[in-house]
Amino acid sequence: MNNTINPRKGLTRRSFLHIAALAGFAGAAGAARFFPFSPDAPPLLTVRKSFPLMGTQLNLTVYSQDRDQAEAAITATISRMQELEGKLSRHQQESEVGILNRTGSLDHPSQELRTVLELADTVHRKTAGAFDITVLPLLTLYQQHKEQLRSQPALIQSLVRNIGQEQLHLTSSQVRLDSKDSKDTARNAAENAGDLGITLDGIGKGYIVDQGVATLKSFGFQQILVEAGGDLLVSGSKPQGDPWRIGIRNPRPEIPRELLTVTGENMAVATSGDYFQPFSPDLLSHHIINPKTGFSPPELASCTITATNAALADALATGCMVLGKTDSVDLLAGMPGCEGLFIGKDLKVWKTDGFAG
DSSP states (O other), X not given: OEEEEOGGGOOOOOOEEEEXXXXXXXXXXXXXXXXXXXXXXXXXXXXXXXXXXXXXEEEEEEEESOHHHHHHHHHHHHHHXXXXXXXXXXXXXXXXXXXXXXXXXXXXXXXXXXXXXHHHHHHHHHXXXXXXXXXXXXXXXXXXXXXXXXXXXXXXXXXXXXXXGGGEXXXXXXXXXXXXXXXXXXXXXXXXBTTXXXXXXXXXXXXXXXXXXXXXXXXXXXXXXEEETTEEEEESOOTTSOOEEEXXXXXXXXXXXXXXXXXXXXXXXXXXXXXXXXXXXXXXXXSOOOTTTSSOOSSEEEEEEEESSHHHHHHHHHHHHHHOHHHHHHHHHTSTTOEEEEXXXXXXXXXXXXXXX
């Protein structure tokens, strides 16, 4: 049963990354000239490359009428995405995030990290704290103890008390993590290193997808799809001029159901679900954690958000999983260009009026 909610009446989880880009012939002067894709158009060359990135396998495919253009685009895209992984990944000890988590502070953060942290703060405020990148200590404990942690509410609450993005301080020259109850911030960062930490899993991959698209555009590509499992960004139309049609994963594949889709051009799509990194067989405990309770939100099996960029869609998908469908629809009603589709644990489906499904 599909229910459409009128917003004016009320209210690493990925295992596959794929990039496809299509472009025309690059002129001798360096400017790309694009030709319509038709039966009479010259055949497209296909250039492919696979490599590990962000804990997944990146499969990059570029279609072009110029092999040099395609290979140059692949090289630049790989380099740019690896550069960003080296700054934003919590799994790399010497990344900017790795240094911040290990030492409690980071001097002279890059513009890319600043951009992601500023967007994280915006989404944190818009979701009333439902999206929070400081849940790393609690997430790490769940990953270590899985469902057994649910039987230790006192331990969970002890960690929840020290979670909150207000302890993350960003200035023009430094990022710092401070405990909520500390008065000596300079000493606090060092003392709490390891006890505090951030994870950009719910926003960083979306940002890297956005930058992958930007790199391909710089080589003259106009028709692009970049996908990181549950996150993707499409630019332009499909080769035949049709809009992209994106399938939304069934959160319970053992229960057959009609495929849900979202259709459009120039949009980002991100899906968060309880099935990406489950900590318990019943899927009631998983990698998405309510920072206020310390437990996984109980209502939704998955949430799909469409937005203008993948970083925003990625963060909102996580935040809306925590908020639940009613509060999420209220939130999205005040965010132009953002729509949502929500699947409950009982597999009932709700969507905002503007969701292009």
